[in-house]
Amino acid sequence: xxxxxxxxxxxxxxxxxxxxxxxxxxxxxxxxxxxxxxxxxxxxxxxxxxxxxxxxxxxxxxxxxxxxxxxxxxxxxxxxxxxxxxxxxxxxxxxxxxxxxxxxxxxxxxxxxxxxxxxxxxxxxxxxxxxxxxxxxxxxxxxxxxxxxxxxxxxxxxxxxxxxxxxxxxxxxxxxxxxxxxxxxxxxxxxxxxxxxxxxxxxxx
Amino acid sequence: xxxxxxxxxxxxxxxxxxxxxxxxxxxxxxxxxxxxxxxxxxxxxxxxxxxxxxxxxxxxxxxxxxxxxxxxxxxxxxxxxxxxxxxxxxxxxxxxxxxxxxxxxxxxxxxxxxxxxxxxxxxxxxxxxxxxxxxxxxxxxxxxxxxxxxxxxxxxxxxxxxxxxxxxxxxxxxxxxxxxxxxxxxxxxxxxxxxxxxxxxxxxx
DNA sequence: GCGATGAAGTTACCAGTGTCAACAATGTTT
DNA sequence: AAACATTGTTGACACTGGTAACTTCATCGC
Numbered sequence: 001x002x003x004x005x006x007x008x009x010x011x012x013x014x015x016x017x018x019x020x021x022x023x024x025x026x027x028x029x030x031x032x033x034x035x036x037x038x039x040x041x042x043x044x045x046x047x048x049x050x051x052x053x054x055x056x057x058x059x060x061x062x063x064x065x066x067x068x069x070x071x072x073x074x075x076x077x078x079x080x081x082x083x084x085x086x087x088x089x090x091x092x093x094x095x096x097x098x099x100x101x102x103x104x105x106x107x108x109x110x111x112x113x114x115x116x117x118x119x120x121x122x123x124x125x126x127x128x129x130x131x132x133x134x135x136x137x138x139x140x141x142x143x144x145x146x147x148x149x150x151x152x153x154x155x156x157x158x159x160x161x162x163x164x165x166x167x168x169x170x171x172x173x174x175x176x177x178x179x180x181x182x183x184x185x186x187x188x189x190x191x192x193x194x195x196x197x198x199x200x201x202x203x204x205x
Numbered sequence: 206x207x208x209x210x211x212x213x214x215x216x217x218x219x220x221x222x223x224x225x226x227x228x229x230x231x232x233x234x235x236x237x238x239x240x241x242x243x244x245x246x247x248x249x250x251x252x253x254x255x256x257x258x259x260x261x262x263x264x265x266x267x268x269x270x271x272x273x274x275x276x277x278x279x280x281x282x283x284x285x286x287x288x289x290x291x292x293x294x295x296x297x298x299x300x301x302x303x304x305x306x307x308x309x310x311x312x313x314x315x316x317x318x319x320x321x322x323x324x325x326x327x328x329x330x331x332x333x334x335x336x337x338x339x340x341x342x343x344x345x346x347x348x349x350x351x352x353x354x355x356x357x358x359x360x361x362x363x364x365x366x367x368x369x370x371x372x373x374x375x376x377x378x379x380x381x382x383x384x385x386x387x388x389x390x391x392x393x394x395x396x397x398x399x400x401x402x403x404x405x406x407x408x409x410x
Numbered sequence: 411g412c413g414a415t416g417a418a419g420t421t422a423c424c425a426g427t428g429t430c431a432a433c434a435a436t437g438t439t440t
Numbered sequence: 441a442a443a444c445a446t447t448g449t450t451g452a453c454a455c456t457g458g459t460a461a462c463t464t465c466a467t468c469g470c
Contacts, residue, residue: 153391170371
């Protein structure tokens, strides 16, 4: 088995086609009923064809989730400001980008964190998820070095930050936090609370 | 409470039996494959019997989730200290109780927040979930009145608090935060971060 | 060139699921 | 007691994930 050739055989690059079809279903089909047969159907192949590329339904899900984590990480790095003048100025856009990713890709985001058949998905994801985690970790570490962030175990702080944003994202996905309905106040207040919990209190502000 | 009688008819109180069997499966079967037929099987009835009590597979899931929220709320109220001398002293046990509920009932907890077929579960749950939310809201409101909590929109703060604990609970369920592996430091640090974000900074501490 | 090889895709099938309709058995009501 | 409504059973349908046996067809050793 080659590392990544995937050259078209006698029909096409099916593996990629399946993944893209599945991603498309996740994007459009809001109601998250994911069946392998439906994916095969939309990809124009028979229902057993996917099994030549994925040993398992779960294997495909894992693949999709990994892609999701990669994209999330990219979205966060894109949102990272060049030269933030304060912690708030750095955390806020990243947090908003995170939540936006979740609300823009609700089904994919849920998949990324779903247990899904004996948490097989979660197991294989540690590395990709960790890559996202490290974006936060890095930010907080630099903040500590710069003296703007409380001296506490960074991993604990990063856990807190990640957990909070993750929870908010889930709330937003479930529609409990839609801006049209409730305004952006809760979201901003939540982020502010997070920043206050991380930052060393300033005497003037 | 006799809100809904459900007295035994010609076989037994099947509705209750089904619910209890299902709860039992959620407790023991860690790998969350929930099939209506299996529930019926274990309850000793035919596979179609549940449909006389629940219109739908989803209806049963909703019922289970609601029970979960009720129990969670009770657990939080039980953990609430009588006369806390500080915010930390009040928040910490409640937070720990919340996380403990999640790790003790992982499948049930996941069910409570799963989208599950077009988020039908989530839709009908607003009231029960809100009851949990109000436990937090109440606590923070009193804290604000007492002058220990920052004057910020309470709902935003409560959202932040809930989201953070929820996220941590999910992490813990997924085994990324098991005390044996990583110590309780991250958990405590996360809670401390939350408290710092909520509380008005004290000059001495 | 040209068969053998084996990967990629197809059809046919299995067990298991959610759900519904028709039927049987039991308790309740008049 | 007879009609009725409730509750449970059986049997079917369409669907799913998954496997095995078959067909195609590009590639490789000769």
